[in-house]
Amino acid sequence: MAFHRFGHLALEPEQMLSNREIETNARSTRNPFPIVVDIWSLGPRRLQANRYLAKKWKLRIATMPSWVVNALFQAGAKIPALQLDTPKLSIYGPNNALDKSASHLSFTGREVLRAQRELARMGIDSNKSFVCLVVRDSGHYMSSGENESVGYNLLNTDISTFELAAQSLAERGYQVIRMGAGSEKPISIKHPNIFDYAKSKLRSPFLDIYIAGNCSFAVSTQTGPDCVSLAFRRPVCYIDIARYNQFFLGTNIAYWNPTTLIKNGSRMTLQQVMDSGVALLKDPDDFEKLGIVSVRSTPESIRDLVMGYAQLYENGFVVTEEEKKSAKLANDIIESGMGQFALNKFGKITAQVNPVFLRQQGDWFLA
Numbered sequence: 303m304a305f306h307r308f309g310h311l312a313l314e315p316e317q318m319l320s321n322r323e324i325e326t327n328a329r330s331t332r333n334p335f336p337i338v339v340d341i342w343s344l345g346p347r348r349l350q351a352n353r354y355l356a357k358k359w360k361l362r363i364a365t366m367p368s369w370v371v372n373a374l375f376q377a378g379a380k381i382p383a384l385q386l387d388t389p390k391l392s393i394y395g396p397n398n399a400l401d402k403s404a405s406h407l408s409f410t411g412r413e414v415l416r417a418q419r420e421l422a423r424m425g426i427d428s429n430k431s432f433v434c435l436v437v438r439d440s441g442h443y444m445s446s447g448e449n450e451s452v453g454y455n456l457l458n459t460d461i462s463t464f465e466l467a468a469q470s471l472a473e474r475g476y477q478v479i480r481m482g483a484g485s486e487k488p489i490s491i492k493h494p495n496i497f498d499y500a501k502s503k504l505r506s507p508f509l510d511i512y513i514a515g516n517c518s519f520a521v522s523t524q525t526g527p528d529c530v531s532l533a534f535r536r537p538v539c540y541i542d543i544a545r546y547n548q549f550f551l552g553t554n555i556a557y558w559n560p561t562t563l564i565k566n567g568s569r570m571t572l573q574q575v576m577d578s579g580v581a582l583l584k585d586p587d588d589f590e591k592l593g594i595v596s597v598r599s600t601p602e603s604i605r606d607l608v609m610g611y612a613q614l615y616e617n618g619f620v621v622t623e624e625e626k627k628s629a630k631l632a633n634d635i636i637e638s639g640m641g642q643f644a645l646n647k648f649g650k651i652t653a654q655v656n657p658v659f660l661r662q663q664g665d666w667f668l669a
Contacts, residue, residue: 305345308352308526313393315342315359316533319406320399340364341386343371351526354507362406393529396649400553405534409512417512424504426497432477433612434514434531435468436522437461439486453587456544456596459523464541465491466601467521467608472496474612479513481527519615521608524549532556537619539611539656541604544589544596546581551636552648557614559607559659560667562597563589570594571669572632576639610658625657628664635668 304310318340342365350356359365378385409417421428440458461480468478472495480489482500489498499505499513514520514527515534521541522528528538535555542561543549550556563570563580575581583589589596599607614621621629633651637644644651660667 303342303344305356306349306351309393309529311351311355312529312533315363316406317393317395317399319362320403321395321397323403324397324399341366341371343368352507352510355511355530358407358511394550394552394647396552396646398552398649398652400532400535400555401652407515407533409515413512417509420504420506420509424497424499424502426477426479428516430477431475431518432479432513433471434517434520434527435464435478435480436520436525436527437464437480438523438525451587453585453590456586456589457523459542459598461487461489463598463601464521464604465489466605468496469493470605470609471612474609476518476612479517481510481514537615539608541607542596542598545583545586546575546636547584547640547643547647549653551644551651551653554652554654556653557611557656558653559599559656561599564595564597565593569666572635572667573639573669576635581636581640582643606662607656607658611656614657621657625660628660628668629654629657631668632660
């Protein structure tokens, strides 16, 4: 598996276990054969994106040292009869697996007590509601010596644009915990309910997982820690999504706000995004090659989108009939536009566009 990527380490095993559960239930009244054995390698310990998470998975899945699995592959390359079936590494899937199963990860009582103590040292009350703020920037890859192409400006975001949203959440009573690996630009806003955990000396692989897995909800620009939230079935509000085919369109706990894409000086409607093939773009550089410009949400807009989502969360995700119609129209356009690709990759489209976005911009976006 892609053990060196945080999101993959969180969701690849979760997807596999959930899919296996679905398949087992589907054939429970029929022939139980064939018996399938899954063998996983979590990679060399020094390369694992989160060693604590890898340890948790070892309690749930059959694992072997990476050198053993590598030897099995080499044997299969020489002797066809010994070849292993190797599924494509993916954090998505056509079975809507995250919608149809409970999380396969949990914390022991001892781990909960440990988390309470460690969070208290940072001033965080684990018994009160908290929100994870996950904002991708270029700092992580720069710190590891990797250079991102210009196209990745489509994905990277300045944390300062989320400070109004963080402040509004904090004033509403939420504790806002900014996640990250420590290489990010610090958050500058000061508030007793806002914690820049990413820059804390008390940050740890254990707390990385515990916080993301226990938040009320996460606000994210789509990167690593939000996958942990999804694995624990915590809802996520995504901001400024541009790459549709790299999003969690088959997961109903993902609510999203599309970024505004401009081509030839005009905003692209959702239908135009589908008809032009832009929805299938994967490489961020391809947007620039096609002359497509992403217009990011303003700090004020992000605040409004996030606070609307917070109210939606507090109301148990109950929406009006009009909001249901708009959300269905958006998903119908995506399903029709992406066709068989969407069915094969996501299954039924169950993620929802944030009702606040549709109220504000639905007239042109769904035109």
